[in-house]
Amino acid sequence: MIFDTHAHYDDDWFDEDREALLRGLSSRGVDLVVNVGASMRGSRASVALSAEYPFVYASVGVHPDEAPSMTEADIEELRKLAAEKKVVAIGEIGFDYGHEDELTEEERDAQRAAQAYWFRRQLALAAELSLPVIIHSRGAEGDTLAVMREYAESLPGGIIHCFSGSPETAAAYRKLGFHIGVGGVITFKNARRLPDVVASAPLSQIVLETDAPYMAPVPYRGKRNDSGYLPLVAEKIALIKGVTPEEVIRVTRANACELFGVGCEESVS
Ligand code: NI
Numbered sequence: 001m002i003f004d005t006h007a008h009y010d011d012d013w014f015d016e017d018r019e020a021l022l023r024g025l026s027s028r029g030v031d032l033v034v035n036v037g038a039s040m041r042g043s044r045a046s047v048a049l050s051a052e053y054p055f056v057y058a059s060v061g062v063h064p065d066e067a068p069s070m071t072e073a074d075i076e077e078l079r080k081l082a083a084e085k086k087v088v089a090i091g092e093i094g095f096d097y098g099h100e101d102e103l104t105e106e107e108r109d110a111q112r113a114a115q116a117y118w119f120r121r122q123l124a125l126a127a128e129l130s131l132p133v134i135i136h137s138r139g140a141e142g143d144t145l146a147v148m149r150e151y152a153e154s155l156p157g158g159i160i161h162c163f164s165g166s167p168e169t170a171a172a173y174r175k176l177g178f179h180i181g182v183g184g185v186i187t188f189k190n191a192r193r194l195p196d197v198v199a200s201a202p203l204s205q206i207v208l209e210t211d212a213p214y215m216a217p218v219p220y221r222g223k224r225n226d227s228g229y230l231p232l233v234a235e236k237i238a239l240i241k242g243v244t245p246e247e248v249i250r251v252t253r254a255n256a257c258e259l260f261g262v263g264c265e266e267s268v269s
Helices: 018-028 040-052 072-082 105-129 141-154 167-176 194-200 227-241 245-260
Strands: 002-007 030-036 056-060 087-096 133-138 158-160 178-182 206-208
Touching (some): 002 206, 030 040, 040 072, 072 087, 087 105, 105 141, 133 141, 141 158, 167 178, 167 194, 227 245
Parallel strands (some): 002 030, 056 087, 178 206
């Protein structure tokens, strides 16, 4: 069975059929999901979903797009939320340099500095609580790696979500003990470097993720994504690596179970 390490089932897009969809996932081969917070509201919602569904776990954290408006009170609330027993990670946190076109150089620098400040504060929280991290990095490959180098030793691992870097960067993260998250993008014709990354990274470094409702794999690209489409991602990884989809599912699940410390007993095959 598949472990989806990154989904956002608190998103409005699931309002009309959330319960039916989640309850139907096991019949589509998925039996473990981490619902990832991207805002304070999303972090609270992730914890609520994890309380409602036995197979859903939660990650709490604030995405770089929202991080600049964080406060100390938010860090305190994240610390409290992280104490809930099904919270398995801090994230998604990181850098996003994707919305800088309209900014002056000064505004851009201020935004990057604010993202860096709250990214580090949340990494420090993860280190303090001994929780793995889920990292979002867009257009910031070098800066993200530099910050992760600072914190790697004090963290029990983590996932570089929706990995878009080079094979060399993936190897650098491997040395630091981090996994790379691979999702629907691997099925896109314009996936650029990702097939090379998947070819060169050992399966032991890869975890499966959807980023649902976004990043649906081909042939559903552009439509609403959900964890039930992950077999398409596993098939593509299997093709690249010359192994069976079952092997991809088994190893990536074991990786995620070990990282998050959940479901390990069922992953032994
Ligand atoms: Ni996400």
